[in-house]
Amino acid sequence: MIDYHFDWGVISRNADNLVNALLLGLGLAVVSLVIGCVIGLVAAYARVSGRLWLSAPVRAYVEFIRCTPLLLLIFFVYFGLPEFDITYLDKTESFILTLSLYAGAYMSEVFRAGLASIPKQYVEAAKAIGLRPWQRQRYVVLPVMFRITLPSVSNNLISLFKDTSLAAAIAIPELTFTARQINANTFRVMEVWLTASAMYLVTCYIIATLLRLIERRYASIR
């Protein structure tokens, strides 16, 4: 370290690349979160349905995802699907598929807890004013549930964003992959990794701050 001279020119020359890579990672995380929320919502309803044939597969799915390394899942989907003649997914799509399935498991737990925390009286009151079952869910249960679960959803977005770094392993040009490439080409180790770390940190911080603002805006009235 004594003889190390910083040369930040490497970073400024590659600034465009790095920013685009960061945005790609962010995009991957957001898309996966949205799909994951849909999966998670369906899974959460299956989980609280009280029917074993619905809730048991969901439990197995959640446990499976929770106990399997994400990188293994990424490789499994990316290299394994073509074995079943599913060849029309490119690497980005296969990564989104994996990350969505991953997010879905975590979101289903979040939503299950959210659904469980809704006071029974809300549903009873909705029944009393004559709402149909789907109306009760649409106008009473879901809005309250989303407000309750918003903090967990934002935590999940942040960890999904950090998980997009694993896309580097299948050569998707997101931030980690790009940083590694610049590192390999220029060998400016400290500059590259300090910058990449700072970019991840700042982005996570900005996401957290923005979502906290949204949370305050929609603070649940309980």
Added chain:
Amino acid sequence: MFDTSMQPGTFLFEAWQARFSLLSGLGVTMGSSVLTIIIATILGTLFGVALAYGWWWLRALVRLYVDMLRGIPVLVLILFTYYGLALFGINVPAFWAGVIALSAFATAHVAENLRGAVQSVPAGQMEAAKAIGLRFGQRLRYVIIPQAFRRMLPPWVNTGLEVVKGTTLLSVIGVVELLLSTQQVVARNYLIVDFYLLATVMYLAINLVIAQLGALLERRFSYLRY
């Protein structure tokens, strides 16, 4: 797919051929996980106590460390450590670079969990311990930690699961743990689905065992209620 005839090219034959690579991969996965968990538990406990009871500057320093490490992806930590250590003239094998990076990450999580657990013990406990004349170390050792222990257990087990899963990232810097040895085997015989499935089952087995042990410990210590 599952031909049981033990001919070359069938799963059973290839798995038998690859048994030593896979087992040594499994060994590296377990070894790096255990090492990381031990280091992270020791350092994390120290950091957690510093977060809860440290002087303000120590608290600020550890808080900075914890928040930074929780905002950077583990893979970036691993690559940074791997390429960065060489700059300091420290030539460690990839395995140790990986264990250091994973430990740094897990330490932050353990510290934060310990702080939360310790601070959830009612303040009266600390005051009472002071009142009967226990020194700081004794107050922690005999009063606070035993009570915080039960609340610390579930997140600690979770961190353990995260560490086992995180060791797969060591494959990226060339540590031949279970995932990379699986990939090497697959590169020889192209039985992609079979061998990835085998690796999945092994990870599932390890993690389910850890989760079960965690649940067992939780039941064992369920009398620690306050």
